[in-house]
Amino acid sequence: MSGIFVVAEHRKGVLRDITFEMLKKGRELAGASGESLTALVIGKNTGAFAERIAASADTVIAIDDPKLENFNGEIYQNILSAIIDEHKPLLIMIGHTAAGMDFAPGLAAAKNIAITTDCVDLKLDGQKLTAVRQLYSGKINAEISFKPAESYIVTLRSGIFPPEPSGTSGKLLSAACPDFPESAKRFIEYIEAATGTVDITQADVLVSVGQGIGDVKNIPMMEAFAQALGASLSCSRPVVDRKWLPQERQVGSSGKTVKPKVYLAVGISGAFQHLTAVKADIIIAVNKDPRAPIFNIADYGITGDLLQIIPKLQDAVLKLKGGN
């Protein structure tokens, strides 16, 4: 009924950026609508998290229980269900992440609360909530309204709002962990990313290839081009799904975040999971489709047949290099 609740996200003892991104947006909504902003942190040894989060929320509710050592979506659903019953928040914000995506939809279904996911913007006008989300891999935006109700749930896309603290000194509340039935799902282990031979996160220049290169047979040509440019070769997810390049080369939310000086995207249409992981000074995109979302973030664009353009570009680069 009232209050904006943000479900903090942490993994392996680290608070994740999405927590502060949500708090930033939550603060903006709270300010505009006169709602209070509450952060919820659920886990084991959550005290330190709660203190950090207090700088961005009016209230922090920390649930600390040894049984919550590893993330389990079913248990999150049970705990949040009890908290919703107790506090009846107007809006519950959850990250559109591997964790948030895991428990938010089931929570909404179980509590019969309306949800929309992967939001890139939210507006709160009194009790009326409007969300903006993307369809068709970012080619279209949709404005979503909610049927009037006590509570709403949204999941927020990562990397949209800046993760800045708002400088509050929020009230710290520690709450008893509600009882929850034992989950049938058992955590086994985390598997860390394999360390590869090439570290694309350290490259100054990246030539990054997508599905648009058409064929695994074009990888050597792209490698040769990257070499001529003094760049490393990275890729988007479909290239890894097709086993054209190993996962260590993948740029994206499930792969690596890169911050080169120059990022040359070749045949990458630009799903948000990819775009969010590119923090380059200059982005250049070569793509057949002039409407590809990659052009929303590119400084320079070339529409055309990359298999024609790349060899010519390689020649031109070598010529310029020779002139030095």
Add this chain to the structure above:
Amino acid sequence: MDIIVCVKRVPDTNEADIQISGNFINTKGLPFDVNEWDKYAVEEAVRLKEKYGGTVTAITIGDSESDDALRRAFATGADAAVRVSDDIFNGSDAVASAKILAGAISDIKHDLVLFGAQASDDGYGATGQAAAAILGLPYASLVIKLEADNGKIRATRELEAGMNEVVELPLPALLTIQSGINEPRYISIMGIRKASSKEIKVLSAGEISVNTAEIGNNSGTKTEKLFLPPVLKQTEFLTGSVDEIAVKLAQILKDKGGTF
């Protein structure tokens, strides 16, 4: 192992100039295909059946055009198919779709239910997990590897930044399948022939266990309007012949990138 796999027919907008008309996009002239994530899910279901025996049933929501998606599942190796179809389903959001699918799933014997992790059209990434809650099934989302053993499933979930998480679930369970988990097979002519003799069961809202007051236009959320995303950056497009473009771009790389 009796497996249910949910599939969706979606327009392919990859190279299309999408035209908006009201709350919908104009799909006239666009090719349609099975949602990419669902192809991985169907492939995984058929592989599990080939390994452990049992059956695969494909389910979709939609009008008769969605039979394409079910015939493809048959051709891949599914044994049965159900299409739930009713005008009152129109306007359903992710949770409402999950309620409809759960209504159909609950009437079919199952050890495992698979969903694609998301759909390429509306991209909620939520329907499978919502269905798990409605069905009361243990679940894992974003699965990129799975092994079945003795009534249990060991699933590897994809997290961020290359990290994975392994969880174990008892059967029956529900999984949402992430792309790259396998290499979906090509459809064979033999498969198409086999599919042609199989029947698609069509069920209306009255024939499944669903509360019609919570679906379709009674969904919790509603799409009010569609619009083109604002342009965040003014891209400078390089024009001219391929040779001219190459020379211009090489110069940009040299000047702005300072890369060589």
Add this chain to the structure above:
Amino acid sequence: MDFEFNNEQRDIQKAVREFAEAEMSREYMLELDRTSTYPADLLKKACDLGFLCIDIPEKYGGVGYGLTEKAIVFEELCRMGAGVGMSLGGSCFGLKVLLNSGTEEQKNRILPRACSGEGLPFSGAFTEPDKGTDIVTFPLGTTAVRKGGKYIINGTKTFITHADISKYVILLCQTDTNAKPSYKGQTTFILENPLDKPGYTVSSFEKMGWQTSHTTQISFSDFELPAENIVGKENQGFYNVMSFLTEFRIETAAAGVGMAQGVYEKAVNYAKTREAFGQKIGKFQSISHKIADMATKIETARLLLYKAAAIFDTKHDVPPHISSMAKWYGARMAVEVADDAMEIFGGHGYIIENDVARFYRDTRMLELVEGTREAQKNTIAASILGRLD
């Protein structure tokens, strides 16, 4: 009358298209073409998926569809592959002679091997050096003479596709040199692994296009063949071959439609992206009308193709003039569309890597195989005008 494919046919089209777009990339096609490599890997994959023996009955290892479905497959393979598609489809050349005229024993033994791909390519050896398409006027120079339980074969067959690698060859010989008319003395045989046998020599021609299939000449010198390798009745071979060719011309028409579609799509894409004189070249009427003409021609040829295939599937036969119309027009149209595409691309079309040139070369072959345009028109004219003695 229904001009739409049914669901199965649409599924077949989609399945083959998905395969072809993933497995027959431009780079791979150019590499096969450049190195004159027969697409053995693709053949195996296509056979495993039931593409090539789609129209062979299930009891012989095929899938039991008709010529319409075969044409759909062939069209899609040629759309991506041009000549490579023809190399795949042409790997079954002659197979239908065995299906239509062979004994149960021959069919049970050979057809499942062909359908699995193991027994492919098949070749059909009908043409002779000094006769070309005309196997009617004079007795054939390649003779088979019965000697006990064997036939002894001598002579030369030319323009034979794949004979340098084929596992089986359907051979047309003169068995009765005195027959009047001479074609009533011709017999078809099946050769099994002839490359391993004495008296069988194959040489290849260099040609202008269609590099992924070798075009060869076979010389027979006292080549021995068991009498049970006769296909059909003795002295009935001419009819076996004629009915086969009438049917296969429809497949060639499908190749024409597919190749034209493939190169047309390249041209459309180019017209939409290439800029000259400050605008997309597709805005120039000389280009846009060319594209309209190309599309119209392709659609016309496609209607003729599927009409011929539909007649064949309903009646198990097709009037020769219908098949000839589909073949010559499908091939001619493909040549014209490839020529238009070249014009739209300008100089870039002449550059190998843009892959218009390969379509240009490969389409031209379609007009020459299984009877030129002129030969087809003779067939059509004869059906209209009669003999006019």
